Amino acid sequence: MDIVRLTAVSKTYGTGSGTVTALDKVTLGFAEGSFTAVMGASGSGKSTLLQCAAGLERPTGGAVSLEGKDLSRLRESVLTRLRRETIGFVFQSYNLLPALTAEQNVGMPLRLAGHRPDGRAVRAALSAVGLADRARHRPAELSGGQQQRVAIARALVAAPRVLFADEPTGALDSASSRNVLAILRSLVDDRGQTIVMVTHDPVAAAHADRVVFLADGRVSGTLDNPDASTVAAHLTALESADPAPRGEAALRGEAALQGEVTRRADAVAAGLDAAAGGEAASC
Ligand SMILES: Nc1ncnc2c1ncn2[C@@H]1O[C@H](COP(=O)(O)OP(=O)(O)OP(=O)(O)O)[C@@H](O)[C@H]1O
Numbered sequence: 001m002d003i004v005r006l007t008a009v010s011k012t013y014g015t016g017s018g019t020v021t022a023l024d025k026v027t028l029g030f031a032e033g034s035f036t037a038v039m040g041a042s043g044s045g046k047s048t049l050l051q052c053a054a055g056l057e058r059p060t061g062g063a064v065s066l067e068g069k070d071l072s073r074l075r076e077s078v079l080t081r082l083r084r085e086t087i088g089f090v091f092q093s094y095n096l097l098p099a100l101t102a103e104q105n106v107g108m109p110l111r112l113a114g115h116r117p118d119g120r121a122v123r124a125a126l127s128a129v130g131l132a133d134r135a136r137h138r139p140a141e142l143s144g145g146q147q148q149r150v151a152i153a154r155a156l157v158a159a160p161r162v163l164f165a166d167e168p169t170g171a172l173d174s175a176s177s178r179n180v181l182a183i184l185r186s187l188v189d190d191r192g193q194t195i196v197m198v199t200h201d202p203v204a205a206a207h208a209d210r211v212v213f214l215a216d217g218r219v220s221g222t223l224d225n226p227d228a229s230t231v232a233a234h235l236t237a238l239e240s241a242d243p244a245p246r247g248e249a250a251l252r253g254e255a256a257l258q259g260e261v262t263r264r265a266d267a268v269a270a271g272l273d274a275a276a277g278g279e280a281a282s283c
């Protein structure tokens with residue numbers, strides 16, 4: 001069964017002559033327990049696809065359904081709750097809060113949802129990414145690969161039905177990348193996690209069950225059981241057909257979204273700091 005389904009999803013930004021069509025009637029399903037890689041040139045709509053599928057952006061046309069529920073019919077507050085309970089999101093730049101330890105960062109989604117973080121769930125999420133022994137470390141005391149694993153643990157702590165990852169290995173060296181990809185693969189194989197991952201790297205895409213290629217906001221093809229060399233050949237063909245990447249504005253869109261997540265998390269961190277200050281004062 002498809003846990004996430006996009007039907008003729010379009011997303012345009014701007015108006016008049018400045019209109020950009022980021023997604024153009026995309027119809028796609030993501031089966032429960034499957035690992036999908038999304039690839040395509042810069043500006044082809046990969047991040048927009050992920051954000052629409054995750055309910056972070058509302059499409060301009062078409063429908064997204066999550067576990068059979070049509071997201072466009074939900075009120076914002078209901079959508080936010082469904083997203084918190086159903087979706088995990090991992091960014092290329094980790095987005096950890098530097099003042100918080102690994103375990104506090106991992107507990108953040110539970111705090112954002114208004115719950116007291118459950119220590120057992122936090123420890124289980126850190127163990128799942130091999131970082132049980134780094135719980136008290138702050139991001140600056142962790143390597144890039146370890147920070148990304150903390151971000152994955154944070155995305156997993158609320159047991160999401162779908163994990164979306166936008167270039168999760170984009171900032172990592174090849175050894176750390178392999179490690180992160182092996183963790184993602186084992187989440188699918190051992191727990192039946194559904195994962196949708198954007199990547200530019202054919203080696204990363206080869207860890208998935210299927211690759212979806214985007215070009216100019218449309219699905220230009222899919223590849224089952226991909227291997228790195230076949231993926232690379234598809235990409236080369238796509239890039240020669242689309243010589244005008246639109247990366248700069250794409251980066252702006254991602255920066256805006258990340259800014260929003262950081263602002264929300266900063267607000268919670270400020271609350272945590274105040275609480276910690278209060279505890280210190282009462283000692
Ligand atoms: N917030 C926004 N406002 C205006 N245009 C946007 C916005 N976000 C994305 N776009 C445009 O939509 C198109 C698709 O952007 P998207 O970020 O989805 O691309 P991408 O495939 O993820 O690219 P990259 O590989 O560079 O991350 C781009 O042309 C981009 O300029």
Ligand SMILES: [Mg+2]
Nearest residue numbers: 046047250254
């Ligand atoms: Mg992107």
